[in-house]
Amino acid sequence: MINVKDLHVYYGLIEAVKGISFEVEEGQIVSLIGSNGAGKTSTLEALLNNVKKTGEINFSGFDTVNHKTHSLVQRGLSLVPEGRRVFINLSVEDNLRMGAFNNDENYERLKDVMYGLFPRIKEKRLQMAGTLSGGEQQMLAISRALMSEPKLLMLDEPSLGLAPKIVGEVFEIITRLKEEGITILLVEQNAFAALRISDYAYVLENGKIAMQGIAKDMIGDDEIRKKYLGG
Ligand SMILES: Nc1ncnc2c1ncn2[C@@H]1O[C@H](COP(=O)(O)OP(=O)(O)OP(=O)(O)O)[C@@H](O)[C@H]1O
Ligand SMILES: [Mg+2]
Numbered sequence: 001m002i003n004v005k006d007l008h009v010y011y012g013l014i015e016a017v018k019g020i021s022f023e024v025e026e027g028q029i030v031s032l033i034g035s036n037g038a039g040k041t042s043t044l045e046a047l048l049n050n051v052k053k054t055g056e057i058n059f060s061g062f063d064t065v066n067h068k069t070h071s072l073v074q075r076g077l078s079l080v081p082e083g084r085r086v087f088i089n090l091s092v093e094d095n096l097r098m099g100a101f102n103n104d105e106n107y108e109r110l111k112d113v114m115y116g117l118f119p120r121i122k123e124k125r126l127q128m129a130g131t132l133s134g135g136e137q138q139m140l141a142i143s144r145a146l147m148s149e150p151k152l153l154m155l156d157e158p159s160l161g162l163a164p165k166i167v168g169e170v171f172e173i174i175t176r177l178k179e180e181g182i183t184i185l186l187v188e189q190n191a192f193a194a195l196r197i198s199d200y201a202y203v204l205e206n207g208k209i210a211m212q213g214i215a216k217d218m219i220g221d222d223e224i225r226k227k228y229l230g231g
Contacts, residue, residue, distance in 0.1 A: 001026045001152055001183045002047065007055035009042040009207075016042040017053070018207035024152065029174065029184040031194040031215065033228065034204035040187040041082050043204070044154050047185075048072055048079060060151065074102050076151035080158060082187075084141040088130025092121055095129050095140055099147030106149065114143040117173070135166035142173065146182075153177065154185045159193060171197050191228045195219050203228060 002024045009017035017039040024030040032040050046053040048069045057064040064072055087095050096114060100107040115122035118139045124132060129140055138158055145153060155174065159167040167190065175197050178184055188194035195201055198215035203224075211224065218224050 001060060002185070003056075003058040004043075004047070005056040005058075007043065007046055007053060007057065009039065009046050009051050009053045011042075011052070016207055017046065019055075020202075020204070020207070020209050022202050022209065022212070024183060024185050025200075026183050027178070027181065028199040029178050029186055029197055031186045031188060031191075031198040031201040032204055033188050033191040033194055033201060034210075035189060037206075038204040039207040040204055041156055044079060044156055044185070044187060047154065048077060070102065073148050073150075076149075078145040078148050078150035078153050080138075080141045080145045080153070080155045082156040082160065084134075084137045086129040086132075086137050086140050086144065088128065090129055091126055092129055092132070092140055093125045095144050096147055099144035101148075103148050107147070110147050110149070114146065117176075118143055135162050135169070138162060138166075138170055139173070142170075146177075150182065152183045152185060154187070156187045157189060158186075159188060159190045167193060192219070195229075 005021045006019050007017055008015060008019055032043060034040055042051060045051045047057060049064060049067065049072060050069055059077060087098060096111050097107060100110060120136055121139055121143060132140060158170050171193055174184060186194055195215045195218055201215045201218055202209050203211040
């Protein structure tokens with residue numbers, strides 16, 4: 001689905017991502033885990049061509065270098081950004097409409113799919129997005145990203161700032177999306193929660209991949225438990 005080779009991301013003189021390579025196979029959930037400043041968000045922004053970078057990114061058989069962000073969205077790449085970033089002064093429904101900016105003809109149908117998937121979002125469809133709870137905003141951000149019917153959905157720290165029970169709900173939804181055939185690239189600091197639902201994972205440290213492996217094996221590995229999962 002996506003294949004990344006020797007990716008570097010730069011902010012002026014700062015090199016935030018220092019030559020990482022990874023891939024996400026179709027139908028899988030792959031996690032990028034790592035602490036603050038490891039380069040997780042920068043990596044996702046690089047896949048959308050939003051930052052200065054070098055390296056090769058092949059998505060569904062084409063080189064993303066030649067495409068602008070909106071064209072990549074058109075071709076099936078969608079991001080749920082860190083901190084959700086819903087349009088707080090628009091209604092829930094208008095947020096969904098924005099998510100379908102390139103997919104207008106399917107808006108009505110997809111809106112109903114989202115309301116089926118997220119009944120709480122349906123209940124609040126006429127409310128301003130800024131008045132939703134954190135968990136509801138996260139669900140709205142996910143459904144907004146799904147309105148473009150992505151092949152690869154990227155989620156940047158969907159669990160951030162949510163109560164444990166809501167985190168569980170959000171991760172259940174991510175698993176369900178995988179079952180619906182959407183490939184997922186999940187960025188998380190909550191390593192344990194991410195590994196539990198992932199097929200494969202990469203640990204980012206200081207802009208480099210420090211470790212990678214099958215998610216189940218990583219949960220079972222004593223050293224990884226000690227270092228990344230709090231023992
Ligand atoms: N716009 C920017 N200008 C300068 N430096 C930046 C910019 N964005 C990110 N950085 C730096 O790049 C590095 C990686 O940041 P990034 O946001 O990718 O990390 P992250 O793994 O997503 O962290 P977090 O878990 O806190 O979200 C950090 O050192 C950060 O300070
Ligand atoms: Mg980040």
